[in-house]
Amino acid sequence: MSLAKYVVPANEVHYEFEIAGLSEFQLTRFELHEALNEIGYLDVDLINVDTSIDLASAMGKKASLKILAGTEDDRQARYYHGIVQRFELTGTDDKAAYYSARVVPRLWKLGRKHKSRVHVTEQSQRKTFKDVVEKVLQEGGLSGTSVSFKLNEGDYQPFSFLTQYRETDLDFIKRLCEEDGVGFSFDHTEEEEVLQLFDSNQKLKEANPYSEVIYRHAAGMLEDEYESIQSFQVSHQLDYGKVEMREYDFKDSQKKISGDKTGKSDDSLEYYDYAVKFQDEEGATERMKKTAKLRSEEYDAGVYVGTGRGDYRSMAAGKLFTLSECPSDALNKQWLPVEVVHRGTESNQVAGDGAPLGMGGYSYSMEFKAMPADVTFRPKRKAAKPIVLGSQTATVVGPAGEEIHTDEHGRVRVRMHWDRERQKEEDSSFWIRVSQQSAGRMWGMFFLPRIGQEVVVDFLEGDPNHPIITGSVYNDYQLPPYRPVPENKTRSTIKTNSTPGGNGFNELRFEDKKGSEQVFMHAEKNFDLRVKNDGKETYGNNHHLVVGGSNGGDQHERYKNDRHVIVEKNHYEKIESERKLKVGGDQIQHIDGDFFNDVGGDRLMITSGDSKNRVTGDSFHTVTGDLEAYSAAEQRVGAMRNVCISSVSGSVFVAAVQQIQLSVGPSFIKIDNTGVTIEGPMVKVNSGGIATPNMTKFKQPEVRSMDEADPAKAADADNDTSGEKSAW
Known part of the structure; x- marks a missing residue:
């Protein structure tokens, strides 16, 4: 391997620093901190001949550090860009002013945007990790070429519900990254700072300009001319070797939703946890398996780490480098820096009379922490997830024109009082379960909150992403039913x-x-009562029953067996119109006292069989009109004693088609179509005397006056007014 491929002359170095819009500064000291999934910062000490710089004018301005190394003919540059977060005047003398500044990535500004809002309310909105983070970054002014997503987007399922609660945009993004195993770092080109988000080491760039770095311990004169790593130590530590995650989904309550993953450490050291994160999401099992994998990789990322120092100025968090020429050959491989600290000084002589700032001596050092590049980086979960302390209240919402808005599980939507971004009522939240006093399998209590009602919302384990409605409360618009x-x-x-x-x-x-x-x-309309066995009612005083209203109403009763009614005193019954009674069998009526029957019109009684009357005392029949008795067969009138038939003021006619016969003992008179026959031991004609009946027996029956049945009028039940609509 040629040395020229991976070494940069280190015997010359120079630092340049500028703040947009301000006069030239000379840097005397800097300290740059970089780390994966951290904001990092650059602290600088500066000199400027302008002693009257307005400190406020520097706030938020773009600032850049350029680290120049090498010879004038082969000079390499390392850049860092950001914005001024702090600017101080630390001293002055007769030649210049001394300043210090802190420069941070533009992402830092999102740490000063504190919000509570709902990002996703429906899985149908198809918002994934990238969609949500990209939107928040755009709101913070980070978009276009200043952001780079390097994600396997197919691995990210849409959120069903996502809340940012009392946390900054920065904390929110960091939390999502930690939960989904996404790393972020900053790539600094000559022109700008680029935020890159990644979920795989393979998507990271190699360090520029050279990715191979030589190891030089106790370097000599020759080696000092080149950038190198001068110290490197590695450590191995024991951590969780197995992860298992479990979840419960009320839509599939009998199914065990879990995921597990074995890592690189001792698998007897298990991390087991129960999460409520994926409730009500499709593919919960797959996400649970992914979460177990992410947690396992998170612990694996910290098992084997290396730390070192040197003067390799291109070292940057998130930029891969390859170590070479290390005596321990196992370390000569590709590494991923996760933390880097750069320090440098430059002794500058300040000339008087407006002369340019001069260049003096310099120093530079670098410390870093790295992990093997073949071990997947996963950020440690350090961002505190917001916890809702106690219950809150919210307003039930739904589409315009509806009063009740629910789904098949009896869930409703609400708008939290702190949510200022959701305009559509039905999009204010996802479907939230409603706690009932009792919930069984097709039994229990069930009340649905209605649109406009104020409900009490609790949160499972305090998680704002998992609300549950536990009750409702009245307010100045939703008033109690009885006031005051x-x-x-x-x-x-x-x-x-x-x-x-x-x-x-x-x-x-x-x-x-x-x-x-x-x-x-x-009951506003119907009232149905069903008792599968006995029903008992006891009234200590009166019982009033009114059936019907302005449109009338009938009462229908049906008894499949006997009906027993006992009236211990009087029974009053008044029927304003007809009364019809049909008895399928016998009708037996027993009256211990008198029986009075007063018929205002005609009385018709039809007996299909025999008619028998038994009177133990006298029987009196008074007819103010004619009395006719007709029998289709024989008619007999008999008495144990006398039988008297008389007409008080008229005649008595006895007629027969065939014969009439009167008999007393052996004597009789027979009248038939052949003549009149009279027989007897002695027949007397015109012998004197008349037949006079004993009329004293024919008395007018005593009729008592009969009071009409006049039952007391049943009183109406208590009446009340209806409620009002809850919806606005």
């Missing part, structure tokens, strides 16, 4: 609202005011 509350403080209720449009309700209410206790039930 202090005057109705003894009322407890479950009251719903008809939808759409309101103007109706169902309710179960409890009044606990002493002396006015009440249980109130209201």
Whole structure:
């Protein structure tokens, strides 16, 4: 291997530093810190003959450091770009002013953008890691050629829900990178600083201008002329050798969702964790396996590391280099720097009378930490994930014109009070599960929050990406059903609202005011009660039942077996119109007292079989009109004693088609079509005397006055007003 391929003359060095828009500075000292997945910074000490520079004018200005090395004919440059984050005047004398500055990448500014917002609410929006990070970077002014994504994009599934909660844009990006195993570094060209995000070492560039660096320990005069690594140590440490991750998905609750990966260390040292990260995401198992792989690679990345120092100015975090000529041949391979610190000084003589700043002696050193390039870099999870301390409230949202917006799992959407970016109501959040008092398999309690209601939102393990609705609260717009509350403080209720449009309700209410206790039930339309066994009701006082309203109403009862009714006192029943009764079998009626039957019109009784009346006392029939008795067969009238038939003021007619016969003992009179036959031991004609019946037996029956049934009027049940719509 030719030495010229990988060595740069190191015996000359010069530093140049400038801040856009300000006069020329001379750098006297710098310290540059770089690290993968860190912002890093450049601290410089400066001299300027201008003693009146406005410090504020430097804030946020582009600044550049150029490290020049080599001979004038073969000079190499190492660049660093950023913005001025701090600028200080540290002293002055009669020749110049002395300043110090801190320069940081433009990405630093995202650390001063503190927000709470929802980035993704639907998997259908197809926002992946790159989509989200790219959007945040663009908002921070980083786009185009200043950002480079080097990702296997097919490995990133869309988020179903993603929240940035009380964290800066920078912390948010770093957290996403750490969770998805994405590294980032800064590549500095002659013109600009480029933020590059990568998920594979193979996508990283090699160090410029030469990627091979010689190892020179206790270098002599010749070797001092070339950049080299002068010290290099490696260490091996024990860490987790196996990772297993597990998750629960309520959509597939019987399935075990897990992933595991064995790493490079002792697999008896296991990292097992339960994550709620992938809840409600498609491909949860695949993502869980990927997470286990990422965590395993994260631990593997720290098992074998090297540290060193030298004067290799092209060393940069994220730039691959190959070590050569190291006595330990196992170390002569490609490495990935993960941390680098550059330090340099230049002794400058300040000339008077406006003379240019001169060049003096210099010094330069570099320290670094690296890992083998064949071990995948994964950032350590250092960014603290935001935790929601306690519950919050939010407003239920949905499409315009709807009052209830839900999915097949009974979930709803909400808008958090701190979310200022979501304009569409239905896009304010993803579907959130609603906690119920009881949730069984096709049984339990179920109440859906409606659009416009204020609900209480809790978060699983405090994770803002995993909200769950645990209740609801009233506010100045969503008021309690009974107001003012202090005057109705003894009322407890479950009251719903008809939808759409309101103007109706169902309710179960409890009044606990002493002396006015009440249980109130209201059904806006139908009321169905089903008891599969016995049903018992006991009323300590009156029971009122009103069936029907302004449009009338019927009462229908059906008993599949016996019906037993006992009235321990009087029974009043009044029927304003017809009463019809049909008995499929016998009807037995037993009255211990008198029976009064008052018919205002005609009375018709049809008996298909025999009709039998038994009267243990007298029987009186009074007919104010005619009385007719007709029998299609024989008719018999008999008495144990006398039978009297008489007409008080008219005649008595007895007629027969065939014969009429009167008999007393051996005597009889027969009248038929042949004549009149009279027989008896003695027949007397015109012998004096008349047949006079005992009319005292024909008395008018005593009829008691019959009061009409006048039952008390049933009182209407308590009435109440309906609720109002929740939606605006």
